[in-house]
Amino acid sequence: MSESPEKDERHRSRMQRKKAVVDEKIAQAQGEQGVFLVHSGNGKGKSSSAFGMVARALGHGMRVGVVQFIKGAASTGEEAFFRRFPEEVSFHVMGEGFTWETQDRQRDIAKAQAAWGIARQLLNDPQVGLVVLDELNIALKHGYLELDTVLADIAARPPMQHVVATGRGVLPAMVEAADTVTEMGLVKHAFKAGIKAQKGVEF
Amino acid sequence: MSESPEKDERHRSRMQRKKAVVDEKIAQAQGEQGVFLVHSGNGKGKSSSAFGMVARALGHGMRVGVVQFIKGAASTGEEAFFRRFPEEVSFHVMGEGFTWETQDRQRDIAKAQAAWGIARQLLNDPQVGLVVLDELNIALKHGYLELDTVLADIAARPPMQHVVATGRGVLPAMVEAADTVTEMGLVKHAFKAGIKAQKGVEF
Numbered sequence: 516m517s518e519s520p521e522k523d524e525r526h527r528s529r530m531q532r533k534k535a536v537v538d539e540k541i542a543q544a545q546g547e548q549g550v551f552l553v554h555s556g557n558g559k560g561k562s563s564s565a566f567g568m569v570a571r572a573l574g575h576g577m578r579v580g581v582v583q584f585i586k587g588a589a590s591t592g593e594e595a596f597f598r599r600f601p602e603e604v605s606f607h608v609m610g611e612g613f614t615w616e617t618q619d620r621q622r623d624i625a626k627a628q629a630a631w632g633i634a635r636q637l638l639n640d641p642q643v644g645l646v647v648l649d650e651l652n653i654a655l656k657h658g659y660l661e662l663d664t665v666l667a668d669i670a671a672r673p674p675m676q677h678v679v680a681t682g683r684g685v686l687p688a689m690v691e692a693a694d695t696v697t698e699m700g701l702v703k704h705a706f707k708a709g710i711k712a713q714k715g716v717e718f
Numbered sequence: 719m720s721e722s723p724e725k726d727e728r729h730r731s732r733m734q735r736k737k738a739v740v741d742e743k744i745a746q747a748q749g750e751q752g753v754f755l756v757h758s759g760n761g762k763g764k765s766s767s768a769f770g771m772v773a774r775a776l777g778h779g780m781r782v783g784v785v786q787f788i789k790g791a792a793s794t795g796e797e798a799f800f801r802r803f804p805e806e807v808s809f810h811v812m813g814e815g816f817t818w819e820t821q822d823r824q825r826d827i828a829k830a831q832a833a834w835g836i837a838r839q840l841l842n843d844p845q846v847g848l849v850v851l852d853e854l855n856i857a858l859k860h861g862y863l864e865l866d867t868v869l870a871d872i873a874a875r876p877p878m879q880h881v882v883a884t885g886r887g888v889l890p891a892m893v894e895a896a897d898t899v900t901e902m903g904l905v906k907h908a909f910k911a912g913i914k915a916q917k918g919v920e921f
Contacts, residue, residue, distance in 0.1 A: 520760075522823070523823045526823040526895070527822070527823070532789065545787055547812050547916070548916070549914050549916070550840060550919045552762070552919070553905075554763060556903070558900035558901065559755070559767070559900045560757060560763055560764075560767035560770075560900050560902065561763075562770065563766075563767045563768075563770030563771050563774065564763035564766045564767035564770055564902075565766075565770065565866060566769075566770035566773050566774070567763075567765065567766030567767055567768065567769035567770035567772075567773070567796065568766050568770075568871065568918065568919065569770075569773070570769050570770070570771070570772070570773055570795065570796050570799045570800065571766065571795030571796050571799065571918055571919075571921070572795060572918040573795070573799045574795030574796055574797065574798035574799030574800075575795045575798070575917050575918050577917075577918050578915075590837055591774065591777070591792070592774030592776070592777030592778045593770065593773050593774050593777055594777065595777035595778070596773045596774065596776045596777030597773065599778075606856065613886075618726070618729075618730045618733045619727045619730070620729040620730065621726060632864065634844065644918055645918055677916065677919055690905065694906070694907075695762060695904060695906060695907050695919075695921060696905035696906040697761035697762045697763045697903065697904065698761065698902075698903040698905050699761075699763065699767075699900050699901075699902055699903050700759070700900065700901040700902075700903050701900065702893065702899035702900060702901050703893065703896065703897070703898060703899040704897075713750070713751070713752070713753050713880065714778050714780075715774055715775040715778050715780050715847055715848055715880055716753045716755070716771065716774075716880050716898075718774070
């Protein structure tokens with residue numbers, strides 16, 4: 516909040532150099548294509564970031580498909596909200612809550628396979644600009660789906676379609692295949708301080 | 719994908735133990751209160767995760783306020799989308815692009831201060847269930863706002879209101895004050911592989 520002209524000038528000079536670097540990087544990155552993103556890690560924000568991308572895509576007039584592989588026994592806020600736009604968002608909740616709620620591996624496998632059937636339809640549809648595969652990483656980690664099948668279907672999607680796969684415990688082959696990978700790291704969580712899951716934050 | 723009963727039984731037993739741990743944690747966490755979240759780090763997803771929370775909150779019928787401190791010279795997809803709901807979302811874009819575009823420190827400070835004036839109104843309004851302070855961390859890092867004022871206004875908000883502050887380079891005092899902190903770490907970025915910023919992903 517200093518008013519010193521020297522500080523302002525240093526700032527201007529530093530920002531000019533930064534702008535030159537950013538402009539150069541933008542000039543180099545000219546490929547137009549669909550992007551495959553992975554959100555993993557133990558922190559918050561893996562799914563909500565994917566749902567923020569849904570809002571962003573809708574703002575650009577794109578059509579969106581969502582498949583929830585594990586969560587969804589409880590209706591979440593995002594689901595309630597995005598179901599308001601049935602023409603623009605195709606929303607599929609295939610899981611039956613977390614696997615430690617069901618404790619039935621064969622049923623989890625059957626559900627995950629059915630979910631992948633829906634995902635494959637979306638990944639085949641060039642009208643769909645963004646496909647969200649929510650908690651896919653968990654289904655893969657538990658071996659509920661064939662990794663090779665999943666990677667092949669993602670690779671064969673329409674060239675301009677974006678895909679985002681979420682969930683902790685991502686397999687190395689998914690990181691290898693993805694264009695952009697973010698690890699949401701847990702620094703601090705309200706839950707551990709005795710605050711229970713809050714509407715609008717956790718669900 | 720094994721059909722072996724032993725593997726299924728091991729899975730069931732492991733998931734039962736996990737369920738017991740999760741149920742115990744839920745039983746302990748009973749505080750009902752607004753949560754203050756921080757999204758920082760160099761990876762993607764800080765802002766889009768906050769916008770996913772907006773969708774979630776709207777799904778629960780909450781009212782939402784958004785203040786963008788730095789970004790917003792270009793109209794983003796999220797802005798275009800959430801401006802469809804003027805009764806539910808109060809959306810304020812106060813910055814004029816990244817600071818390395820403007821290169822004018824005094825103007826950046828004036829804009830940030832004006833943005834905080836709007837933020838303070840939202841933080842005073844018990845009708846607003848979620849306040850998004852997008853790129854606030856950057857404004858604080860550059861010293862465009864008084865940290866003590868910001869922390870005091872956040873602490874004095876209505877008890878059930880949630881706040882999420884985004885941006886890389888979060889100050890330690892913000893981490894200290896927050897209930898939940900997520901560090902979005904960059905593992906891999908399409909930009910570096912020569913793919914330019916894509917509609918629906920980066921903007």
